[in-house]
Amino acid sequence: MNQSVFTSAQSLVRENEEVIVNDNHWVIQAEDLTKVYKMGEVEVHALRGVSFQIAKGEVVAIMGPSGSGKSTLMNIIGCLDQPTEGEYLLDGEQVSNLKDDQLASIRNRKVGFVFQSFNLLPRATALSNVEMPIRYAGVRQNLRERALQSLELVGLGDRIDHRPNELSGGQQQRVAIARALVNDPALILADEPTGNLDTQAGDEIMHLLLTLNKEKGTTLVIVTHDPEIAEQTRRIIHLRDGLIENHA
């Protein structure tokens, strides 16, 4: 990447936040992303030229009103969908031109997802839920051990045999976070992770995510419409009508 990209990304970080810049420094490099949904005759321009970088170890919130393109952008940076135009590098790998199976493979290796509604398998134990991404990645070794470690990391080492309906909302989201972490992803994408939780459980989940960032250096991107959540991140990307409004 050229110097101008470094400079612009550095300037995106709030004052007093130290960022070490080197060549392999970026988890996300997005250049002029557009997304056009075709609905019969009608074209919906969901993203209209979005560029930004996210460095390893950053915590970034994506905010914006309903319909501004947050989910569309999340789907692209999470390798669930492709941009219509533009370039996207995830952890240094070019994503923009991959076929579906290649996209799935990079997604399994590099992205952990946390959703508002937890998305756990209802009949599976916490341990089985957390093992799932390792199975998808085709890894057979130390399955159980890695899943256990991940559950211990989120404070659920004593709940591994519980099914989702035997856990509180906050605990279910912890299982989802353990599942997101288990492949040691380059990026954790959280879409309204506290949206279905009461204030206290929500605070605990945010605290957990921020602690994981601090202690493991996990890069976090959180989509939220809650200003209090966004405040806890170091950087906010505001979307409006498919464009980045400003960086704060």
Ligand code: ADP
């Ligand atoms: P947000 O998550 O910020 O609410 P979205 O990314 O879901 O915004 O949507 C951005 C725009 O794209 C909206 O106008 C929405 O109606 C449209 N859109 C989103 N997904 C699709 C789709 N699959 N097909 C057609 N239009 C879509």
Ligand code: MG
């Ligand atoms: Mg959305």
